[in-house]
Amino acid sequence: MNINDAKKALKTYFGYSNFREGQEQIINSILCQRDSLGIMPTGAGKSVCFQIPAMLFSGITIVISPLISLMKDQVNGLNELGINAAYLNSSLTNSQYLSTIENIKNYKYKIIYVAPERLLTDNFINCCLELNISMITIDEAHCISQWGQDFRPSYTKIIDFINNLKIKPIISAFTATATQKVKEDITSILNLKNPFVLVTGFDRKNLFFEVQKPKDKYSYLLNFLKKTNDENGIVYCSTRETVEKVCEYLKVHKYKATRYHAGLADKERKQNQDDFLYDKSKIMVATNAFGMGIDKSNVSFVVHFNMPKDIESYYQEAGRAGRDGSEAHCIILYSGQDLVINSFMIEHSKDRIYEDNEIEKRLKSKDRERLKIMNMYCQTKECLRKFILNYFGEQANDNCQKCINCITKYENVDITLAAQKIISCILRVKENYGTKMIINILRGSKNKRILTLGFDKLSTYGIMNESEIYIRDIINYLIINNYLRVTNDEYPLIKLENKARKFIKDKELLTMKICAEKDIEEIGKTKSSSKSKDVLDIEIDDNLLIKLKALRLEIASEHGVPAFVVFADSALKDMCNKKPVNETQFLEVSGVGQVKLERYGKLFLDVIKSYLNKE
CATH class of the missing domain: 3.40.50.300 (P-loop containing nucleotide triphosphate hydrolases)
Known part of the structure; x- marks a missing residue:
């Protein structure tokens, strides 16, 4: 042996x-x-x-x-x-x-x-x-x-x-x-x-990574799905309520969607999962209760409707796309509310059992740290693949050309003055407040708390008229680049790092990448959401593929197993490429062994030969 x-x-x-x-x-x-x-x-x-x-x-x-x-x-x-x-x-x-x-x-x-x-x-x-x-x-x-x-x-x-x-x-x-x-x-x-x-290397080269911040996540999701050509995919949501809303929205728009979360009865969860595995439902809308160990090979995309809680969870969930080696798409639809929801769930989760208060405190602190890093991933303008691989201790190139950041045109904008104003404001409030408060002070908000605390008297009050989104982007840039840090407390505070103090003292120039194109959402739609190329990088005979998939579905239904258990999509595509007409040639198809040759060989060979005779 x-x-x-x-x-x-x-x-x-x-x-x-x-x-x-x-x-x-x-x-x-x-x-x-x-x-x-x-x-x-x-x-x-x-x-x-x-x-x-x-x-x-x-x-x-x-x-x-x-x-x-x-x-x-x-x-x-x-x-x-x-x-x-x-x-x-x-x-x-x-x-x-x-x-x-x-x-x-x-x-x-x-x-x-x-x-x-x-x-x-x-x-x-x-x-x-x-x-x-x-x-x-x-x-x-x-x-x-x-x-x-x-x-x-x-x-x-x-x-x-x-x-x-x-x-x-x-x-x-x-x-x-x-x-x-x-x-x-x-x-x-x-x-x-x-x-x-x-x-082994953590890199999944067949996955395309993307983060978007759409004004309307529902419309963006719909536009994305229109370009997936009825392929199988998963949409992850952070709460049961969001799962229900997204699933219903997709059904209204005629998509074959089903749902999965812990609030459903066991019987329905099992039925919905089977419907997805057996390709009766093309899209699974689910919380993270769905997926660990799901061995469905023909998932072409994974959309996170909300930002997940950490890089580990994200990479595991995103990795359910493209298991057969085909090109697949992984996208996060981000909003600031996602950070709030995840923070709340860390503090009030009923699913986790702690041995004592000290362990609970340490683990929650670690969870907040992981969430902070996940948020940084969603904010970075650098290569997304490199960010993930570096997190797992692996080195990567700066330009993978397989993520939205690497195919987007950016221009460097001078943010020196804006950064000085932000850092100065943090100093004025003695580093005792979070991002929202800093932005409100800088933009001259008249909310009751600011007036009660007397922050309207600060020299930094109302000194920025830029949008909240723009100021938040700069703060995130300063955090990612170690000028600022966010504490791991239940209510995170912004603190200055030594790099920020040096920046103020030396009056150095600071620039930040911003998208040079008109609409970042359109970049995602036109550049990255198009139909994936096959992993074999060949032209697939779609008509033959349809016939082979129909035969596979018939066999799977007869045996009571998911279609991909009979043959993965990649095997069917290789059949379309090699077009075998005898058993020796059929064994050369990737994913065909002696057992499957004996079990299914004649059926698939008959379909291929019949198709070739009609060409």
């Missing part, structure tokens, strides 16, 4: 001739019986890294996963590939659960997905004590750390389950996003022994 066996399994079952970046190294480490931690971005193929070793090991592999939807998708996919797999979670009836336990005891499955809450139940532990368990895999491993963005207390019990086993199996853990602190927690809490740690 070696890496050559793994390559053979990759082609036979998954239909690929080569591993993606990092897959071969971590699979080889696991096959060498070494604990392993893989930190790989969404869409990088983490599941293959544990599924292939699981097939090669003599015993069973247990995969601990946080979400029912993830288990169902991956088990469906594995069974379609001819790999026996099952899951244990709350969606099973008692008789189904007991039947699955019995099948596990009889070694009918190679891979078993288990919810963390089920690990320490008596019948499951008793079952596992009699099994030959080769490996335990922890998916979404960042959930084990209180410093991660999706901490789940049930994950901390995983080590208790492992310690109950007579023989410790190989431990492998995977996550898409992990800071240094989270990585240390995963290694420590899971007690990984001299682990092989792989951090």
Whole structure:
């Protein structure tokens, strides 16, 4: 059993001739019986890294996963590939659960997905004590750390389950996003022994990143969707109320949209999720309750109707686009209210459990710091891809040409005097107030609080007649460039950094980029919202593609699985490119292995040959 066996399994079952970046190294480490931690971005193929070793090991592999939807998708996919797999979670009836336990005891499955809450139940532990368990895999491993963005207390019990086993199996853990602190927690809490740690590049080259600040988010979203050619996408909203409004708005405008949030009944959530996975609904409008582990490969865009709470969440959610390697679009529709909503949710969230007041204080402070960085991302005029990669400790070029900032024409404007006025105002109020108050003083607001505090008597009162948006942009620029900082308090204050004091003293020139084109919203519509090119950079025969998709949908409906489980869009597009007419040629299509050749080859070859004969 070696890496050559793994390559053979990759082609036979998954239909690929080569591993993606990092897959071969971590699979080889696991096959060498070494604990392993893989930190790989969404869409990088983490599941293959544990599924292939699981097939090669003599015993069973247990995969601990946080979400029912993830288990169902991956088990469906594995069974379609001819790999026996099952899951244990709350969606099973008692008789189904007991039947699955019995099948596990009889070694009918190679891979078993288990919810963390089920690990320490008596019948499951008793079952596992009699099994030959080769490996335990922890998916979404960042959930084990209180410093991660999706901490789940049930994950901390995983080590208790492992310690109950007579023989410790190989431990492998995977996550898409992990800071240094989270990585240390995963290694420590899971007690990984001299682990092989792989951090692949975080860059998703097929994703286009964009931030817009439209006056009307609803109209902007509609204009964006008109250019997506009925493709599949996700629209994330920060609240349930916004989900309801956006979904209804899209339905009124004849889009096949559905919704998902924690306020819906379980039955409706499941039905709506299935409608999206099975392409009955093209657009999923959801809170962040939807998505972790959703393995839908043909998502062409992810729109954040509101700014998310941190870069980790954003990159994970945006990464659900383009999982099959095709070009995809990730856009945030930003407004200042998004910052207010997220700040409120940090302070009043009922979803997070804290061990004590001190930990609560520290974690909330960390959440506010992450939100501040997310806000900076939405304000920067520099390369968005570079901002994300730098956040995760990776270096990147200044000009990716795959984000809105890199394709927008900017001109440098002198903001020296404006910056001096802003800094002077912050000094006059002794650095004791936030952005809104500073802007109101500078613009000469007559609101009651300013008059009561006597700020209308300050020398900086009313000295700027520019718009609130323009002044806020300059303040954000000064924060991003370390002239100012915002505290992590519940009510953030603006403080001066040494760089600001030096700027005032030395009277240096300061310039800021502003868009040189007339309407920044039009840039997003015309330059970046056009239909994506295929990842293979070839002309696709659309008529043949329609016929292949129709056949795929027919097969998927018959088997009761999502269409992408039969073949990913990228495989169908490669069929359109290569136009195979025999089994040997069909095996050369990316995503076609021996199992799928035997199962579907004749059906797809017949459609292709019939189409070619009519040309």
